[in-house]
Structure formats: structure tokens, C-alpha cells
Amino acid sequence: MINIENNDIYIIILLLVIVSSLIYRYLNVLRKYLKELIHVSNRVSEGDFSVKLKNQYSGDLGRLSSNFNFMISKINTNIEQLEDRNIKLKSILKSISNGIIAIDNEQKILLINDVAKKLFDNKECEFDGQKIDSVINNEAMMKAIASLIPNREHKRIQIKDKNDRYYKIKVDPVYLKSAKNVVIGSIINIEDITENVKLEKIRSDFVANVTHEIKTPLTSISGFVETLKNNDSIDIKTRNRFLDIIDMESDRLRRLIDDILVLSFIENNENEKEKYDSVNLYSVFKEVYDLTYNLAKNKNIEYKYEFSSEDINLKVNKDYIKQIFLNLIDNAIKYTPENGEISVFVIHKNNTIRISVKDTGMGIPQSDIPRIFERFYRVDKARSTKIGGTGLGLAIVKHIIISIGADIKVKSALNRGTEFIVTIKE
Numbered sequence: 001m002i003n004i005e006n007n008d009i010y011i012i013i014l015l016l017v018i019v020s021s022l023i024y025r026y027l028n029v030l031r032k033y034l035k036e037l038i039h040v041s042n043r044v045s046e047g048d049f050s051v052k053l054k055n056q057y058s059g060d061l062g063r064l065s066s067n068f069n070f071m072i073s074k075i076n077t078n079i080e081q082l083e084d085r086n087i088k089l090k091s092i093l094k095s096i097s098n099g100i101i102a103i104d105n106e107q108k109i110l111l112i113n114d115v116a117k118k119l120f121d122n123k124e125c126e127f128d129g130q131k132i133d134s135v136i137n138n139e140a141m142m143k144a145i146a147s148l149i150p151n152r153e154h155k156r157i158q159i160k161d162k163n164d165r166y167y168k169i170k171v172d173p174v175y176l177k178s179a180k181n182v183v184i185g186s187i188i189n190i191e192d193i194t195e196n197v198k199l200e201k202i203r204s205d206f207v208a209n210v211t212h213e214i215k216t217p218l219t220s221i222s223g224f225v226e227t228l229k230n231n232d233s234i235d236i237k238t239r240n241r242f243l244d245i246i247d248m249e250s251d252r253l254r255r256l257i258d259d260i261l262v263l264s265f266i267e268n269n270e271n272e273k274e275k276y277d278s279v280n281l282y283s284v285f286k287e288v289y290d291l292t293y294n295l296a297k298n299k300n301i302e303y304k305y306e307f308s309s310e311d312i313n314l315k316v317n318k319d320y321i322k323q324i325f326l327n328l329i330d331n332a333i334k335y336t337p338e339n340g341e342i343s344v345f346v347i348h349k350n351n352t353i354r355i356s357v358k359d360t361g362m363g364i365p366q367s368d369i370p371r372i373f374e375r376f377y378r379v380d381k382a383r384s385t386k387i388g389g390t391g392l393g394l395a396i397v398k399h400i401i402i403s404i405g406a407d408i409k410v411k412s413a414l415n416r417g418t419e420f421i422v423t424i425k426e
């Protein structure tokens with residue numbers, strides 16, 4: 001039988017009281033700690049990484065607190081780094097001029113830049129997560145992409161869509177970093193090359209036209225030279241006529257080459273105002289007047305001119321102004337029949353210089369007006385060639401107008417006359 005004495009009972013009760021008050025205190029601490037932990041973890045899960053557990057405990061709770069705080073700051077730095085990378089990636093994608101789309105193996109869009117969105121022209125559509133064939137409404141483009149995706153190597157094709165726009169499409173497979181032969185998606189790169197293709201076409205048309213324009217006078221020159229060489233008996237009159245034709249055709253060739261050189265000079269030289277001295281428009285016009293006066297006189301064309309002031313000056317390449325006057329006046333005289341009239345008006349008003357070259361000639365059909373500034377374009381090829389044009393004069397004028405930031409307008413009525421108006425802002 002256990003014999004417990006009264007004293008012992010007191011001691012046991014005392015111990016029990018001490019132990020339970022210790023447990024009570026510990027539980028209190030634990031409850032407070034848990035409450036703080038729940039509060040802090042709630043804030044973290046809401047994205048507030050500035051909170052921290054108060055590190056006022058020793059032992060396991062103290063270690064748990066410092067580990068928890070470390071975790072919060074680690075998550076915070078990781079998120080900041082991810083956000084930073086995301087911003088950089090987005091800025092890179094934004095600054096790429098090509099359309100870029102990243103898709104997964106199910107062809108769902110993971111990433112797409114604004115250029116690509118614009119190319120698909122699907123304004124209402126939400127792109128992220130959508131299957132690529134449901135957002136591309138350009139049939140030719142989708143066909144090309146679909147044919148490229150199954151390829152496991154880098155491939156590209158060039159297409160032309162139904163709106164006559166040209167694209168270069170490239171699809172690169174994306175491999176898993178750790179396993180080089182596992183494809184996890186593709187990067188589609190779409191480049192709009194319409195302007196390049198058009199420029200290329202203009203260039204090749206230009207070469208074809210130049211070749212053609214050179215061939216005609218050359219054939220004629222070599223034909224007459226051959227005839228003169230092989231026929232000693234040609235009378236002096238016929239001989240001189242042949243020589244005149246050779247002279248005229250060589251002159252035509254020289255003018256053609258001069259015009260091509262002028263065109264290429266304008267295309268390759270930006271008009272930097274600072275580079276040029278002030279040019280007096282009246283004196284440039286007078287040079288052109290002296291050059292063209294006889295052309296008009298030979299056709300009995302009345303040649304009038306009027307300047308609002310003889311002191312109109314402009315900081316520009318002098319040859320450019322001369323080319324404008326020369327080509328417009330040359331046309332006015334060429335395309336005006338005998339006894340007609342041409343007039344040149346130059347008005348300086350409100351910081352704007354307006355040059356008008358007007359004639360009473362054959363006029364230009366309305367349907368041809370948009371095309372007369374194209375290289376080698378002549379309204380009536382047979383008529384213009386007889387008059388002597390190569391069709392480069394107005395192309396030169398147009399290039400100069402663009403280069404100096406001016407504007408040109410045409411008003412014309414068939415058999416009544418034409419007016420070219422150049423407006424230059426100072």
C-alpha cells in the first residue's frame with residue numbers, strides 16, 4: 001500500500017500547479033505566436049512582402065521566425081527579379097519590329113507582341129492562351145505557319161496575301177533546356193517585307209526601262225552609222241540628214257544619262273539646309289529663262305513671268321530650284337502648240353513661296369495626272385517621244401519636292417492648258 005504523507009501531497013499539488021501554469025504560459029506564447037504567424041502569412045499571400053515576424057523568441061520558435069522571415073525576403077527578391085525580367089522581355093518584344101508569337105505544343109499562344117497583334121488585325125480578340133488558328137484571320141499567313149510548325153528545324157518562307165502584302169515567316173522550334181531533343185513549342189517570327197519587295201520591283205522596272213530607253217537611240221545610231229559606212233554614194237543632203245538624226249539621238253542619250261545622274265544624286269543626298277547658302281529665286285529663274293527663251297520663240301509662244309519681289313531667297317541647293325524651273329518650263333513649252341502662251345508666277349507671302357508654271361497647251365487627261373510623276377511615264381508615249389521626252393523630268397521634280405519638304409499640285413484641262421503649282425514653306 002502506498003503511503004503518501006500529507007507533505008508529499010502538498011508537494012505534488014504544488015508541482016502540478018507550477019507545471020500547469022508553465023504549460024498555460026507556454027500555450028499562451030504559442031497561441032500568440034500562431035496568431036502572429038497567421039496574420040503575417042495572410043499578408044504575404046496577399047502580396048505584401050514588407051511584413052515580418054517579430055523575432056522576440058528564443059529556441060525553436062525563434063529559429064522558425066527567422067527562417068520564415070528569410071523565406072519572405074527570398075520570395076520577395078525572386079518575385080522582384082521575375083517582374084524585372086518580365087518587364088525587360090516585354091520591352092524587348094515591344095521594340096522588335098517583327099511580329100513575334102510564342103506557342104506551346106498545342107499551338108496555344110504563350111506570348112505575343114503588339115506588332116503580331118496588329119498583323120492579325122483581330123481587334124476584338126483576346127490572344128493569350130488562344131489557339132493560334134482561332135486568332136489569325138489571314139488565310140495565307142495561317143497556311144504558311146501551319147506548314148512550318150511540324151518542322152523540327154529552323155525554316156522560313158515568303159508569302160503574298162490577298163491584299164498584296166508580302167511577309168517573310170520563320171518558325172523556330174523551342175527545345176527543353178535539359179533535354180535537347182524535346183520540343184516544347186515554337187517561336188513564330190513574321191516580317192512585313194511589302195516595302196522591300198515594292199522597292200525591289202521599282203528598281204528592276206527602272207533598270208528595264210533605262211535599258212529600253214538606251215536601246216532605242218543606240219539602235220538608231222548604229223543603224224545610220226552602218227548605212228553611212230557601207231554607202232559611199234549617198235548624196236550630201238541625205239548624209240547630213242542621217243548625221244542630224246545621229247546627233248539628235250546622241251543628244252537624247254546624253255540627256256537620259258544626265259537625268260539619271262540627277263535622280264540618283266537627289267536620292268542619295270539629304271537636303272541639309274545648313275549646308276547651302278541663300279539662293280535668289282529670281283536670278284535662278286533668269287538663268288532658266290535664258291536657256292528656254294529660244295525654245296518658246298521658235299514656236300511663237302508668248303513667255304510671261306511675274307515675281308512678287310525680286311528679292312525672294314531660300315536656303316536650298318541651287319541646282320534643285322533650277323531643275324524645278326527648267327523641267328516645268330520645258331514641259332510647258334514642249335506640250336503647248338505654236339502661238340500659245342506660258343506664264344511663270346512666283347509669289348512670296350506668309351512665309352510661303354508659291355511657284356506656278358502655267359501653259360495653254362494640250363493638257364493632261366485626269367486619269368493620267370496621278371502617274372505623270374512616275375519615272376519614264378509619258379501620257380502618250382508616241383507623242384512624247386516625238387517631242388523628245390524620256391519621262392524623267394517630273395520624276396526629278398517630285399524627288400526634289402520631297403527632299404526639300406515642299407508640295408506640288410497639278411491642274412489641267414484637255415486642250416486648254418496645265419498649271420503646276422509648287423508650294424515651299426520657309
Ligand SMILES: Nc1ncnc2c1ncn2[C@@H]1O[C@H](COP(=O)(O)OP(=O)(O)OP(=O)(O)O)[C@@H](O)[C@H]1O
Pocket residue numbers: 259327331332335359361362363364372373377378379380384388389390391392393394395418
Ligand atoms: N505641261 C504639260 N502639258 C501636257 N502634258 C504634260 C505637261 N507636263 C508633263 N506632261 C506629260 O507628263 C509626261 C511626263 O512628263 P516628264 O517631264 O516627266 O517627261 P517628258 O517631258 O516626257 O520627258 P523629259 O522631261 O524627261 O524630257 C509627259 O510625257 C507629258 O505627257
Ligand SMILES: [Mg+2]
Pocket residue numbers: 327330331389392393394
Ligand atoms: Mg519633261
